[in-house]
Amino acid sequence: MPAPEIIYTNAKVITMAESFDEACNGLTDTAEAFATLDGRVTGVGSNQEVLATGGPRTRIVDLKGATVLPGFIDAHSHFPGSGLQGIRWTDLSAPPNGLVRNIASLVEEMGRWAGHSDGWVLGRGYDQTLLTETRHPTRWELDGVSPDRPVWVWHASGHMGVGNSRSLEVAGITANSANPTGGYIDKDPVSGQPTGLLQEAAARLIEREIPPPSGSERDLAAAHAMREYLGVGVTTSIIAGGDLPALEDLRRWRRAGTLAMRVIMMQWSNPTVTELTGDLEGEGDDWLSLGAHGESVHDGSLQGYTGYLSQPYFKVAADSGYDPSWRGFPIESRETLTERVSDLARLGLRSAIHANGDAAIDDLLFAYAAAADGSQACFRWRIEHAQTVRDDQLDRFNDLHISPSFFVSHVYYWGDQHRDTFLGLERARRISPLKSAIERGIRFSIHLDSPVVPMNPLHAVWCAVNRLTRSGQVLGPEERVTPHLALRAVTIDAAWQNLIDDTRGSIEPGKLADFVILAENPLTIDPLGIKDIEVLEVRIAGEPVHCINGTNEPGKAGRTDDVHN
Ligand SMILES: [Zn+2]
Ligand SMILES: [Zn+2]
Structure with missing residues (x-):
């Protein structure tokens, strides 16, 4: 085995590997050093163990106590949408x-x-x-x-x-x-x-009347959005619904060498299955590929009264035009939904379907149960946002092989409104019920749906851990989870959900050398401070793609500048 190119020492490496759970129960760090070569992790362990694998040309980088986590996986956003701000x-x-x-x-x-x-x-x-x-x-x-x-x-x-x-x-x-x-x-x-x-x-x-952004506007937007995503530690972004033109853009950036972040595109499957799958054959790689899921939308947004609920909204304003029994509406019938889920499964694609209201989730459970045929494409079906999922619905998730992607930041951004206007306290306190999902052994991701709210995985982790609203109140304290469990939802569990855990989601030998270096340890810092932890440096395939001091020169980043030998 050739010697590693770089050995990182004196770090708190939160590997998120399965062994981390067993050995430490998720409470302490499991490693202080790791090694990389040719864009992959080659070893993880104590300083002594990993240094023993070094050769004469191995560089040693002393991380001086900084925390290292696997690169964050953004399980659902609309890259490069946020980059169009100020352009379009x-x-x-x-x-x-x-x-x-x-x-x-x-x-x-x-x-x-x-x-x-x-x-x-x-x-x-x-x-x-x-x-x-x-x-x-x-x-x-x-x-x-x-x-x-x-x-x-x-x-x-x-x-x-x-x-x-x-x-x-x-x-x-x-x-x-x-x-x-x-x-x-x-x-x-x-x-x-x-x-x-x-x-x-x-x-x-x-x-459909608005002219699409020009090619150069889209190029600029991608550059802006990439800088934004990489700066907060995202190393893989999963686009929640893209079409052929979107794929053409991604290919162009990949060919031009400007795609600095790994991207996976879930293709739009509504209204038609676009069958892009064959299009990327032999071309997809660790930088750009099509997702294992096809994306569609089954209801709207609770704060717009278009989320589809089983019980009426809590309050509707007298002049809103809605009558008090208003429950929102589904985008299509259960039958049409079931047909598409089955069509996708026949193409070997899993479904990922947006459903905020519990009635919309009932429809999804109906469709997933009806379409399940035991094939590979019927495992790890996703439900996007799953905001008002009920306990009796969560009870069925494991049987139906469903893995939700929660938009837990709703608690912060709209929790006050959900409590006072849209849902009332009893329903609002259990939006994005992460703890209830964990108690049932359900694995899930959490996401920010950029550009709906700014991309920042540590902010989503902070929301999951604290459940504070904008007004500073705790909404549903019983659904708070530990920092370790929340971090799983932006690393290993997000990778597992999207069938990329063979290469990503943890720092383990053989996996891609995608990682973030943080100024503080989210497992031990005051939980209220998690959202403010500085991302010092981000590396993809072992190469720096973001450094807090602004230089992207290898080895000149953050705390690692003067310590190579
Ligand atoms: Zn959505
Ligand atoms: Zn979305």
Whole structure:
């Protein structure tokens, strides 16, 4: 066996390997050193053990007590979507991420952005529950941005948005327009005029009119998003739904050598199975591949009243147009859903389906049970977000081989609204019930759904551990999990769920040398500080892709600069 290229010593290596659990019960570090060669890990152990494998040309890097974890796996986001901010659209999120507090400031920001863009004036990330007015803006208010250019603002969830009068005209939406299947055109109860708010499939009527970003805009967006993702320790990003043009972009970046982060694309399977699988044959590798799952969407967003619940929403505003028995709606019938799950399974693809409301999850359980044929493609079916999953539903997950991907950051970003408006305390306190899942032996990932909220796996871990809302209250303390279990959901369990645990998710001999070096140990720091831990350095295949001091030169990073020999 050839000697390693680099040996890292004096570290707290949280390997996330299965042996870590058995030996230490997840409470202490298992290794102080590890070695890499040709982009892979070759050894893990004590300083003495690993140093003994070194040769004359092996470099020794003293990590001086820093913590090392496997590179984070982003199990569900929309790379490079967040990179389009400032290129295609402006950010309309509320504090602390953005500055939009009310409709006047939203219109003002859109007006500013109109001066920097041509054609469509686009914004994204507003949240009506966080605006002073606690309602969506209207088309008439957005006419104040521009009366003759089309204006469109996406809701933070991405499931809906509001257009100005010109945009409705471009999309041909009038008082006479009927709701499309799986969509809702909001209309003024008195005049019958569309208010500009378009939900789910109705939002597509506008989106299809918006010219796609140009190739150079997409290249720039990818560069921005990669810097953002790598800076927070993401070494593999799994795109939750991409089509052939998206794949072509990824291939172009791979060929050009600009793809600095590993990417896996789950292909869109709704409305049709696009059968890209063959397209990447012989081409997929550890840097770019198609996912084991095909992605689709079965309901909407609870904070937009489009999540599909079994019981009515807690409160609906009198002027909202919803009656008190409103439960949201499914995007399609159980039968259509089942058909697609079966179609995908026949292609050897597992399903990954967005379902926030428990009624939507009932539909998924129906479809997964009906489509299960014992083939490989019927294991590790994913449920995306699974926000209001009930205990009796979790009870069936292992039998049906389901692995959810929880959007646990909802507790922080929308937990107050779920408690006070959408769900009421009893349902809100058990959104993203990680502890209940763990008690049943269910393995899962957690994600941030960027650009819905900013990419930051340690922030998601912090949410899972603390369950603090924006207002600083703990929501559902009984569903909090330990830092170790939360870290599994962004490392080894995320890898397992997506069938990449043979190469990723832990620091073990033979696996890819993808790892993050942190300034503090998330297992022992005050749990409230987890989100603020500095990511000092990130390496993919042993090469530095992010260093906190800004240099990407191998061996010149962070704490490792003067210690090579
Ligand atoms: Zn989703
Ligand atoms: Zn998503």
